[in-house]
Amino acid sequence: MPYVVLAFAILFEITATLSLRASEGFSKAGPSVIVVAGYLISFVLMAKALTALNVGPVYAIWSALGTVGAFVGGVVLFQEPVRPLSIAGAVIVVAGVVVMSLGGGVRHG
Template identity: 45%
Template sequence: MVYLTLASAILAEVLGTTAMKYSDGFTRLWPSLGTAAGYLVAFALLAQTLKTMGVGTAYAIWSGAGTAAIAAIGMVFLGEPVTALKILGLLLVVAGVVVLNLGGLH
């Protein structure tokens, strides 16, 4: 159940960050409200996750997975350039999250 809560926190953070892109510097109301709502939900769910998971592992997974997802969304849907270094960086972030997750199982 803790991983479902953490995954939901990641999804909320990704949605909030994506809405921030469309808020045009917080000058557009609905995307700005979407950003605030996404981050509010993300932090609430992350706080619930921290009740049963170590802070280092939970935060590393939350921030790493969110960073990788946002970078991928930028490249796939928002027309950001795809380079070999960006792909390598994404793979390293994902590998780091996996290693920290495996280390958190002990």
């Protein structure tokens, strides 16, 4: 169950980050509200997941998948460019999370 909570935390973080781009410097009210609410909900859900999981790997998973999700969302929603180095960076970020998870585990105990 903590992984489901973490997955929702990641989805809210991605939504908030993409809304940050759409808010145009907080000049648009709708996206600005989504930014604040999205990050708040994301942090609350991540805190809930951390009651059962270790902080290092959880934060790595949250930030890495959030980064990759924001990258993909930027490409799809805002037609941001896809460059080979950006793809390589995303692969490296995900590989780092895998290595961290293998090395430290993710359950309290």
